[in-house]
Amino acid sequence: MKTTIKAHAKLNLFLKVTGRRPDGYHNIHSVIQPISLFDEIEIDDMPGNRIETISSSDYTLNGLPWVEPLRLESEHNLTTRAARLLAKLAKCNTGLKMLLKKKIPIAAGLGGGSTDAACVLNHLNELWNLGLTTADLFELGASLGCDIPALLTGKTVEVEGKGEIVKRVNVASMNSIWFVLVNPGISVMTSDIYSKFDSGLTQKSLLTNLSDLLLGLEKGCVAQISKGLHNDLERLALRKYPILARIKEKLLELGALGSLMSGSGATVFGITATRCEADKIATGVSDAVGCPLWTEVVSGI
Structure with missing residues (x-):
């Protein structure tokens, strides 16, 4: 069954780098705010057990007089990797085709790739009735990218460590x-x-x-x-x-x-x-x- 999901971008309202880790990453202390800008991901079953991500086309950014090439390599794309990770965990042999419609600029500090992956993890957890807890999803997300645990929540959060320590922030309207x-x-x-x-x-x-x-x-x-x-x-x-x-x-x-x-x-x-x-x-x-x-x-x- 074909479904379309929205993956929302983020802003860092606060970002302090607290030190370099032995694994080469940096520890941070950040406040992350999800915003109304989003990518769309159309997910559909496909024959066999192949999981792939394709793009609708190159994308244009409002105000820039050129077309941005979208060089999407399915094997390395975070959406593909997220879906394959869950499929392996669930021992699921379902084939999936994910059509990515980009609205969030790439490599722009807005978490575009990470939010796409987070959205896929949340959606497939429900679609396949995996019953994974928030902690389970955080662990899986952290294995794919540092921003993903925060973006799994869809809420304003305070983040520490390399991104795996996430705490909700009290926010007014x-x-x-x-x-x-x-x-x-x-x-x-x-x-x-x-x-x-x-x-x-x-x-x-x-x-x-x-x-x-x-x-x-x-x-x-x-x-x-x-x-x-x-x-x-x-x-x-x-x-x-x-x-x-x-x-x-x-x-x-x-x-x-x-x-x-x-x-x-x-x-x-x-x-x-x-x-x-x-x-x-x-x-x-x-x-x-x-x-x-x-x-x-x-x-x-």
Whole structure:
């Protein structure tokens, strides 16, 4: 039976790198917010026991005057790997074809590949009546990618370790919190940014930022959330890609209450209290920066 599922993107509202691990990964402390932007995955049975992911076509990003090639290799795609992992665990021989319709930019700090995998894990657990617990899914997700456990929840969460320690955050209604996402069409490799990270650059305590952010989320106060925004990786990415610094500057000049790069980039977001303010900023940011930009107005979910 054919079904279509939605895999929602995320923003990092807070990201502190707390150290390098013996396995080569970094420990982090982050607050992750799911947003209304999503990919669609159409899942259908197919003869035999082959599981594969295909893409509908190349994808276009609103505001950028070029088509983004979608070089999807099914064998290495996270959706394929997630489905095969569950099929092996369940001793399931069902063939699946997954049609991926991308709306989330790739390598953009928005968790596109990870959220696709998380969505597939959740869906197939229900479809195949596997009865896996949240802890089971977290463990499976962590074996595929560091962001996946957080994205399995579909909720605002606080994350530690390399991403496997996940805790729900108390959040008021997100109806009064809007984000303007901006990306110049740059794909940033997470490993590249993390490899350049020097913990000595961020020795100051960020407990105040985190407290402001968590309290702001609990109260639904955009101004307080904006005070708590922080990303240890931002300085490195802005140094390598100066256009990101210009985007952040212009978002604030146009009226965003706060601005931050999400994840390892290259998406920079501004935060506002109304959809009208967000739309106005989104309309003007490309001209203000002086180049074509992908922009999207989204809400938290």
